[in-house]
Amino acid sequence: MPKHIVRLILLLAGGLALGLAAKWYFTAGSFYEFGHYRADSVAQIAAHQPVFQTPAYCQGCHSERHAQWSAANHKTVVCEVCHGPGEGHPQKGKLPIPGDTRRLCTLCHERMAERPPTQPQIDPARHFPDQQCAACHNPHAPKLAGVVAEVTGDAGAGRRKHAESCASCHGAGGISPNDTWPNLAGQNAAYLVRILGAYKSGAQTDVMMSPVAQTLSDADIQNLAAYYAGLSCKAPASEKAAAGDAGAGKALAKNCAACHGETGVGANPAWPNIAGQKAVYLANTLKAFRAGLRKDPMMGGVVRGLSDADIANLAAYYAAQSCGAGAKPGKTS
């Protein structure tokens, strides 16, 4: 064979060998394992650690809150949507509790034509524009007990039942002789129906009320509610001075006003009027909510931050208001 051909072949072979060696050297070990890519990179990507945990992770420590949330209608909004990712919590510190709920909640609930009509929406300019959402709504169970029960009872039958079962504690005219029991005269009928039903069903319990309520029929409850709602709520001034400072209570009452009204006469008949109510009863009830003895998704959240002094002040303020006199605030959308 001519020499120049041999040289050419050798050169080509050398180049090929060099090229293959370079390719072998520069190609990562796992490159062609499954295809034209590095198989190791799949495992690398899969090895990243999740930042968002799941509600199951939160449940470990916050079981009570988890139970409340998972039973209510915000159960599709997982913890970390509002509180941020759980990675590193609790080791690295606390997760934020959103302060500006008005801004947070309107992300989903501001009325927009683009949103499906099934989504609950509000007009922020008209729906209590000065209030934080969390003042009335418990973010973990936001639906208010605001469904107004229908009251069709007969006040006359209610008066007979009252004399028979209730008057000994709540007073002949629905004005209780004892500071620890509530006045019922002039109370919202729809609220009375709801609360008596709760005592009857066991959803709410009280050593005195539960056995009494269990003897009542649904018709009795309707009649009693109609009877009390029609009574005058004017009570004789309590001889005992209230324990709290009504002035300080007035400042705190701003947080209650959206539901119970600034003077204790609320917007929605499903919620109780508290103007002129017994101060001791009001304070006891707030403490019962705080301790979890009395359960209400909204009240439980509202009273969480109140001190004993705050409660006394609030009770003194609302007890000093005159009931039923002021015009009821209009219902807001």
Add this chain to the structure above:
Amino acid sequence: MKKLEAIGALRARRLFLRRIGGAATVAGAAAAAGTAGLVRKVAAKSESAAAEKSFPTPDYDWTKRKWAFGVDATKCIGCLRCVEACKTENAVPLTAHHFRTWVERYVYLEGEDRPRIDSQADPVNIAASGSEREYRFANRYKDAKVEKAFFVPKLCNQCEHPPCVQVCPVGATYKAKDGVVLIDHDYCIGCRYCVQACPYGARFFNEEQGVTDKCTWCYHRITKGLQPACVDACPVGARVFGDRNDKQSPISLFIRNNRVHVLKPETGNVPNVFYVGIDKEVS
């Protein structure tokens, strides 16, 4: 003499060709033997892999899954919690130009025959949220006469025939066996061909890292039995994820029980994100 020389040359040529032929036969046999050996080796390897451990992690075998994603635009409320969750989960740069998933808004006003389209990256929406790090749709059509309007969440379609994979010059992006298109950030050279190739605009260039990035359906989560972060975060169930090999998985039921549509079917990419409730203008 000339004749003899010519015969000699012919002989030489014949000899040369014979030698080359012989060499080729030998090389062919060697190659065949080598391939057979390789095939045996690969087979042995995959057998042992199946017997010993699954790939890519001990608890996750990518040959057993066929992931798919569903979007029900009729449920989306445009709260953008998915976008926020995605950015946090995947450390996406917090600017208005980098998104693994995003939400578009289509609004048809009375008397107009084309929708007005914006996303959370629109300056008006950034102004409403207060910063590029927060996401909120401004209520900009509050006083307009809206005939029809809806939100459409978007993300990588993890196509069956991904054009982004086709154009990558270095094998840094590929289709995993479970259907997800992944990016090898160690191999990506940042040429951005894939960003150009994607007809859905699903890819972006991460200037901080010098690599391309995109939605992976949270591959690190789905390989651990979790849902993608956006699916977990969605409060209205507008995002559905699951394994198509499981006929009772949420995505299988979603595809079976709805009339679904994919984006830009004419491209032949065969997307794996299935939409319900979108209009012809959505692409």
